[in-house]
Amino acid sequence: MKFLDRLSLDSSTDARVIRRAYARELKLINQEAEPAAFQSLREAYEAALRWIEEGAQELPEPIQEHGPKEGALAQLHGLQSLEHARQALHQLRPVNLADSETFEAAVAALLDEGWRPGHEYLFPAACEIFYWDGRRLPAYLDDFDALAGAIEDLKFLRMQPEEARTNHTRVIDCLRDTGMPGLADLARDILIAEFVSTRYPDLTYLTCAPRKVEQWRKHMSQLVAQVKAQETGRLEETESRSLELLRWFGLAWVVAWIYLGATDFRILRKKEPLRQLTVMEMQWITKNVEPIRVERPVEYEVSLSESGDISGLDLVESQDGAAVSGVADAIRIAAPYPAEYPRVFRVRFPI
Structure with a gap:
């Protein structure tokens, strides 16, 4: 059968x-x-x-x-x-x-x-x-x-x-x-x-x-691999952006140092308050020269080094905007200035 x-x-x-x-x-x-x-x-x-x-x-x-x-x-x-x-x-x-x-x-x-x-x-x-x-x-x-x-x-x-x-x-x-x-x-x-x-x-x-x-386990492994790949991609993108920012920051730092070096670090110096010299202090300028005759008012801003020498001389105010060479020369001849003078001051002529 x-x-x-x-x-x-x-x-x-x-x-x-x-x-x-x-x-x-x-x-x-x-x-x-x-x-x-x-x-x-x-x-x-x-x-x-x-x-x-x-x-x-x-x-x-x-x-x-x-x-x-x-x-x-x-x-x-x-x-x-x-x-x-x-x-x-x-x-x-x-x-x-x-x-x-x-x-x-x-x-x-x-x-x-x-x-x-x-x-x-x-x-x-x-x-x-x-x-x-x-x-x-x-x-x-x-x-x-x-x-x-x-x-x-x-x-x-x-x-x-x-x-x-x-x-x-x-x-x-x-x-x-x-x-x-x-x-x-x-x-x-x-x-x-x-x-x-x-x-x-x-x-x-x-x-x-x-x-x-078993199918669940395999599917989960695939999903985890996909998530890891996405995370790796995002991490690489973030690292790339960070490196790019770091390069730009480094370039900016170099440019800043070049600028500071070119300007003798003036921007970092502590700026002293300006003071108009008194009449007696201004007589220091004229003691070694003939009395200065000034036909028009003029004012200079003077910057001194630590030793009292002139490191900067800038025209601040003039009636017609022109410098008065006699005043500038007298200011330079008066250097070095005593230590009690401020390192940055203004001087106005006529006295």
């Missing part, structure tokens, strides 16, 4: 052995990569169970090797809510005890195959309707190790403190989402996702998309 051969069984088998054989063969198939092989195994499993239930000694209808078969379990795919899952199980569950156990085992096998869209609703609904989380699993479910582990994981999750339970449940829900969270959400949830996948391995296997945590 082809369906028994597919399960590596002989005609002396029973329902329990068939379920174990199905679970064993199922683990050898990648359902996403080998849909035809999975469909063949599923049809062989269902045909074997029918053969046992009917007690038939003849071969049932030949197994169709191609094309999916529409059956009761097809209604359990793509469930949209927990209430939807409850209603589907109630409607499909047979009244007869033996048939009900067979249906329960078929649902367990479907869940034990791993996550599909809608299993997040099918699993808690099945736990509720079949009392999986409130009793020891019956013998006909012994071979479904992932299901048994998921039931224990669910019990442990419900025992967690409210805050931890809320966070774990939220992250498990996110692990079913086909999209990827943003960097902020990943940074907040990645450690929780790592913990959830480690602490509830069978529960996430049954109710979450496979390898989702």
Whole structure:
């Protein structure tokens, strides 16, 4: 019989052995990569169970090797809510005890195959309707190790403190989402996702998309690399601007020193308050020269060095704006000036 051969069984088998054989063969198939092989195994499993239930000694209808078969379990795919899952199980569950156990085992096998869209609703609904989380699993479910582990994981999750339970449940829900969270959400949830996948391995296997945590981790690494690249770019731009400002500052500093050197640092010197010389002080200028006759008023600003010599002589005021050479010469001849004279003063003629 082809369906028994597919399960590596002989005609002396029973329902329990068939379920174990199905679970064993199922683990050898990648359902996403080998849909035809999975469909063949599923049809062989269902045909074997029918053969046992009917007690038939003849071969049932030949197994169709191609094309999916529409059956009761097809209604359990793509469930949209927990209430939807409850209603589907109630409607499909047979009244007869033996048939009900067979249906329960078929649902367990479907869940034990791993996550599909809608299993997040099918699993808690099945736990509720079949009392999986409130009793020891019956013998006909012994071979479904992932299901048994998921039931224990669910019990442990419900025992967690409210805050931890809320966070774990939220992250498990996110692990079913086909999209990827943003960097902020990943940074907040990645450690929780790592913990959830480690602490509830069978529960996430049954109710979450496979390898989702690895995808999160890879996506976060990519986002962090992008952020680092942007930060590096901004840092390089800032450093470039800083170097440019530093170059301009250095150039300004050099220009300032050149200017100060050219002006003999006059700008940095402490400017003494100007004072008009008294008549007696002005007589110092005329003592070595003939009395100065000035036809028009004239005033000079005189700057002295520390030794009393003249370092600057500037015409400040004149009636017609012209210098009076005789006055300027007399001021120069009077140098060096006594120390009591101010270093900057004004002198006006006529006295």
